[in-house]
Amino acid sequence: MSDITLEQARKAVEAAEKKAIEIGTKMNIAVVDAGANLKAFARMDSAWLGSIDIAQKKARTARYFDMPTGDIGGLSQPGGSLYNIEHSNGGLITFPGGIPIKNAAGEIIGAIGVSGSSVENDHTVAEAGVAAIQ
Amino acid sequence: MSDITLEQARKAVEAAEKKAIEIGTKMNIAVVDAGANLKAFARMDSAWLGSIDIAQKKARTARYFDMPTGDIGGLSQPGGSLYNIEHSNGGLITFPGGIPIKNAAGEIIGAIGVSGSSVENDHTVAEAGVAAIQ
Amino acid sequence: MSDITLEQARKAVEAAEKKAIEIGTKMNIAVVDAGANLKAFARMDSAWLGSIDIAQKKARTARYFDMPTGDIGGLSQPGGSLYNIEHSNGGLITFPGGIPIKNAAGEIIGAIGVSGSSVENDHTVAEAGVAAIQ
Amino acid sequence: MSDITLEQARKAVEAAEKKAIEIGTKMNIAVVDAGANLKAFARMDSAWLGSIDIAQKKARTARYFDMPTGDIGGLSQPGGSLYNIEHSNGGLITFPGGIPIKNAAGEIIGAIGVSGSSVENDHTVAEAGVAAIQ
Numbered sequence: 001m002s003d004i005t006l007e008q009a010r011k012a013v014e015a016a017e018k019k020a021i022e023i024g025t026k027m028n029i030a031v032v033d034a035g036a037n038l039k040a041f042a043r044m045d046s047a048w049l050g051s052i053d054i055a056q057k058k059a060r061t062a063r064y065f066d067m068p069t070g071d072i073g074g075l076s077q078p079g080g081s082l083y084n085i086e087h088s089n090g091g092l093i094t095f096p097g098g099i100p101i102k103n104a105a106g107e108i109i110g111a112i113g114v115s116g117s118s119v120e121n122d123h124t125v126a127e128a129g130v131a132a133i134q
Numbered sequence: 135m136s137d138i139t140l141e142q143a144r145k146a147v148e149a150a151e152k153k154a155i156e157i158g159t160k161m162n163i164a165v166v167d168a169g170a171n172l173k174a175f176a177r178m179d180s181a182w183l184g185s186i187d188i189a190q191k192k193a194r195t196a197r198y199f200d201m202p203t204g205d206i207g208g209l210s211q212p213g214g215s216l217y218n219i220e221h222s223n224g225g226l227i228t229f230p231g232g233i234p235i236k237n238a239a240g241e242i243i244g245a246i247g248v249s250g251s252s253v254e255n256d257h258t259v260a261e262a263g264v265a266a267i268q
Numbered sequence: 269m270s271d272i273t274l275e276q277a278r279k280a281v282e283a284a285e286k287k288a289i290e291i292g293t294k295m296n297i298a299v300v301d302a303g304a305n306l307k308a309f310a311r312m313d314s315a316w317l318g319s320i321d322i323a324q325k326k327a328r329t330a331r332y333f334d335m336p337t338g339d340i341g342g343l344s345q346p347g348g349s350l351y352n353i354e355h356s357n358g359g360l361i362t363f364p365g366g367i368p369i370k371n372a373a374g375e376i377i378g379a380i381g382v383s384g385s386s387v388e389n390d391h392t393v394a395e396a397g398v399a400a401i402q
Numbered sequence: 403m404s405d406i407t408l409e410q411a412r413k414a415v416e417a418a419e420k421k422a423i424e425i426g427t428k429m430n431i432a433v434v435d436a437g438a439n440l441k442a443f444a445r446m447d448s449a450w451l452g453s454i455d456i457a458q459k460k461a462r463t464a465r466y467f468d469m470p471t472g473d474i475g476g477l478s479q480p481g482g483s484l485y486n487i488e489h490s491n492g493g494l495i496t497f498p499g500g501i502p503i504k505n506a507a508g509e510i511i512g513a514i515g516v517s518g519s520s521v522e523n524d525h526t527v528a529e530a531g532v533a534a535i536q
């Protein structure tokens with residue numbers, strides 16, 4: 001199992017932060033490692049306090065299932081095949097903003113979770129973090 | 135109370151694992167006893183980390199109510215008679231993948247929970263585990 | 269980061285179980301991977317129900333700090349330098365029975381936790397599990 | 403209320419990290435703001451997984467009571483005036499490694515928590531983080 005380094009995690013957080021500034025948002029940004037354990041975190045000044053937990057849960061959720069969090073949210077709606085999956089694992093977040101991080105070889109080495117604005121913005125900022133590693 | 139033995143639980147896990155390999159999936163497989171307490175567990179290499187908890191919750195949910203987890207999920211939807219039952223018992227999982235295990239006499243002696251793919255695949259693999267005991 | 273395989277985890281559980289039978293005890297045996305996530309678990313017939321959680325917490329505690337759980341317990345006593353560390357990480361177990369698992373190269377790839385008898389017996393059984401991998 | 407900025411929090415984390423390298427340790431470093439909410443976090447490569455939570459709990463504990471965590475630990479021992487205070491607030495850590503962070507004017511603007519080695523080393527590294535801000 002390949003695992004993210006602190007240097008890579010920082011690179012992801014900083015790229016995400018740069019994107020957040022660029023689009024005029026204030027974000028909480030969390031990076032977990034291959035084992036879904038917290039590696040790096042930053043809360044931009046004046047970013048939502050409630051997003052500290054959400055950013056971390058998004059990062060963990062993305063690594064737990066090796067897919068963007070929004071993909072799970074599409075299936076966890078009423079009538080969906082994964083309805084109320086959010087009750088597992090001490091609480092999942094299944095709307096966009098969490099994305100697995102891969103290395104150059106395509107292996108998943110961790111995940112990033114972003115929270116602090118619309119889910120579209122959260123996802124955009126997370127993507128910038130992911131792109132900084134590959 | 136008839137109760138599952140470790141030998142039976144292992145047989146169920148191994149049959150489930152064999153089926154998982156056969157259909158090309160990587161699963162988390164949990165077996166609980168008649169008291170809904172964990173008896174055996176195996177996570178196949180590269181199976182989802184988020185399914186460790188879900189497989190166990192499916193097994194417990196199936197034994198808590200002595201029915202396949204998906205049957206409960208049909209009743210826990212908005213407007214349904216068991217709406218949001220997932221909030222009980224420290225978190226239930228009510229989509230398919232959990233099935234009670236019976237002995238040859240038809241008594242429920244435990245349950246199996248499988249998670250790691252589509253709910254259809256999870257259910258198929260759980261069925262293989264159940265069939266290995268009867 | 270090297271990680272334990274299911275085949276290795278099973279080998280550890282089975283070696284531990286064999287030792288448990290040899291010394292006339294009934295054990296709960298848990299193995300976690302390099303990320304401290306559950307990989308395999310078995311509860312021997314008639315083993316303590318309360319040890320399901322303790323075995324898992326011992327395995328996680330051993331991997332969390334890369335040392336035998338009893339080493340931490342020596343420091344967490346009243347007046348010790350780590351007094352009440354057990355309040356962290358959702359609950360640690362710091363008496364003997366949890367040991368890191370290394371591969372042939374000496375890298376830590378997971379940990380085993382055993383609970384069901386005296387802490388001396390728990391530790392002895394855990395050691396048998398560890399020895400089966402190296 | 404004066405509050406720590408992300409720039410200051412990062413400065414504290416980086417100074418702590420530099421000290422950790424200098425004394426040959428691998429640390430988890432957490433900084434919380436004036437509201438005791440997580441602001442920045444970094445886990446050095448190969449640092450203990452169990453210290454992710456402890457570093458954060460130390461930082462929160464130091465800000466909760468505006469004193470170094472070790473000072474509380476002196477009072478929470480059996481027979482002490484704050485015996486078992488660790489049961490509050492979802493779990494406190496009261497051994498050394500958490501210190502309030504003050505600004506140049508002497509106001510407390512947050513706290514740092516460090517975990518990954520002996521409590522003496524944890525405290526030394528936390529002090530380096532605090533010193534970087536004043």
